[in-house]
Structure formats: C-alpha cells, structure tokens
Amino acid sequence: xxxxxxxxxxxxxxxxxxxxxxxxxxxxxxxxxxxxxxxxxxxxxxxxxxxxxxxxxxxxxxxxxxxxxxxxxxxxxxxxxxxxxxxxxxxxxxxxxxxx
Amino acid sequence: xxxxxxxxxxxxxxxxxxxxxxxxxxxxxxxxxxxxxxxxxxxxxxxxxxxxxxxxxxxxxxxxxxxxxxxxxxxxxxxxxxxxxxxxxxxxxxxxxxxxxxxxxxxxxxxxxxxxxxxxxxxxxxxxxxxxxxxxxxxxxxxxxxxxxxxxxxxxxxxxxxxxxxxxxxxxx
Numbered sequence: 413x414x415x416x417x418x419x420x421x422x423x424x425x426x427x428x429x430x431x432x433x434x435x436x437x438x439x440x441x442x443x444x445x446x447x448x449x450x451x452x453x454x455x456x457x458x459x460x461x462x463x464x465x466x467x468x469x470x471x472x473x474x475x476x477x478x479x480x481x482x483x484x485x486x487x488x489x490x491x492x493x494x495x496x497x498x499x500x501x502x503x504x505x506x507x508x509x510x511x512x
Numbered sequence: 513x514x515x516x517x518x519x520x521x522x523x524x525x526x527x528x529x530x531x532x533x534x535x536x537x538x539x540x541x542x543x544x545x546x547x548x549x550x551x552x553x554x555x556x557x558x559x560x561x562x563x564x565x566x567x568x569x570x571x572x573x574x575x576x577x578x579x580x581x582x583x584x585x586x587x588x589x590x591x592x593x594x595x596x597x598x599x600x601x602x603x604x605x606x607x608x609x610x611x612x613x614x615x616x617x618x619x620x621x622x623x624x625x626x627x628x629x630x631x632x633x634x635x636x637x638x639x640x641x642x643x644x645x646x647x648x649x650x651x652x653x654x655x656x657x658x659x660x661x662x663x664x665x666x667x668x669x670x671x672x673x674x675x676x677x678x679x680x681x682x683x684x685x
Contacts, residue, residue: 426670433530433672435664437568438523444530451572452530455597459561459668473589481587 413464413511420457427453464511471508476501520544522679528554528672534680535568535662539623541682546663548635548678551613555671560613561598562665564622564629564653570664571655572597578651580633585643598668599651602637611639615647622660629653629660 414422427433432443433452444452476482477500485497521536537544551560563570578599580591591600601613615635621627632650653660662680665673 434528435531435533436523436525436529437533438521438535441527441529448569451570455572455666456668456670458597463669470589470591474584474586476587478587 414461416457416461419461419464420453423453423457423460427456468508468510472504475504475508516684517545518682518684520680520682522677525551525673525676525678528674530672531570531664531666532673532676532678533565533568533570533662533664534678535565536680537619537622537661538659542620542685543683544619544622545681545683546617546619546678547681548613548615548617548665548676551615551665551676551678552611552674553667553671554674555667555669558667558669558671560601560665560673561668562601562617562663563598564660565662565664566658566660568661570598570666571653571660573655575653575655576651577654578649580647580649580651583646583648585645591647591649593651598666599631599633599653600668601633601635602645602647611637613637617663619660619663624656625659626656628656 427449433449434441434443435448482497485500489495489497521534523532523534525532534546553560563572565571574595574597576593576596576599578591578593578596580600582589582591582602593600601615613635615633618632620630622629630650630652633647635647637645637647665678667673
C-alpha cells in the first residue's frame, strides 16, 4: 500500500505532466496559480489515498444490490435450499477486498 | 411565490477546466441556490466534488463534513465524509463518455464570518452503468472567519470538467 507521501509524489508528477491547467471563475478562464497547483496536488492526493484505504466500502455497497433483491435471494435460498445470497455476498467481498 | 428567485450569476463550460467556480454570494440574501446542469468530466469513474470559495478561490482545508444518500437503480448507498477537503457529489462518469450530473445546491450562512456554512444537495447523475443515480443529503463547512462567496467544482481524482452550465440564484428575503 502506498503512503500518502508516495501518492503525493505520484500526483505531483501527474500534475506536472498535465500543465498548463486552467480554471474558470465565472466566465473568466485563467491558468492555475502556483498556490492553485499546490492545492490541486493536495486535494487529488488526499482523495486517492482515501480511495486506496476506504474505496472498497463504497464499491461493496454498490455491488451488494438493493435490500429487496437480497431478501428475495434469501427467500428462494430458504425455499430451494440454495446458497445464492451467501455466494453473492462472498463474491462481492472477494471482488472488492479490504486493503491489508 | 412569483418573483422570489433572483438570478445572480451564470457560467458555461465549453472547454476543459480543472475547476469551475461561480461566485456572487454576499449578505444581500439569506439563502442562495446553485443549479448545475449537464456537468461532464473527462476522467472515468472520478467523482464530481465542490468546495466553497473565499474571494473566488476554492478552499481546500479539511473542514468539510457531509452525508449523502445515493439512490441507484441497483440499490441505495451512502457517501459520508468528515474533515474532508471538499463536498462530494455522485460520480460523473463511469465507463461511458455520456454521463452527466445535475443538481440543486442550497447554500446557507455563506456570508457569515462567525457561523458554519451549510449546504443541502439534491441531484442526479445519468448515463452511468446504473443509468440513473439520485443524490440527496447535505454538508457543513466548519471553518469560520472568512465569508464564503460561491462554489468551485472539480473532478477529485484527476481529469477536467469539460461541459456544464452553472447558475447562481438567490431566494428573496
């Protein structure tokens, strides 16, 4: 797992390669100031670090599906003696692993 | 009530911008509304986010707390953040170049220098894998001392905003 410092270094190189970058304030377009570039790097690195650490939670939430669909799976598992719901949850977890 | 919505400012994005800000909030009114229509990003799977602006510049300090419920056709899920560097909206783009985000963001206490700035959010992203994801919730910006004068939008993990129309309205007192 990359540290925040390592991600910041990656993002700094990424932003350097993307220069020049513009911002629009109301209808005026201008290049980012040095302060803006520094803030952009901080924001982007913080976001990527958070995604690395906690992104799996959101990914799992989206992949689990609706509660009603899960209840339906559980009902039919009970009726038919199958393990559809358990298999589905296990697959979502393995597809979106928690970072070690 | 007729005549209670007053247009303050508007801006249209027609080329790639790392951020797009709209300003014009002051102490003339109590509540302002920022309407975003057709917001598109260039990077896949990166969320549209926004910061409050102070003198036209987005504040990136770690003073954003928010809680949103995203209502997708495949289920609902949460987006929360504490001491984050911006507020979040839904992803603008997920493996399709056609995803767009639209929202109404209500802004409270922005001109105050002593009270927290509050936002409530209602929006929708269309064109994702799930086709439509509704967003509802709100947040608080916990830094005081400087009046906030608008909002600045950007894609958090990289990419630019390539299209969109943003309008700032005030609610008449």
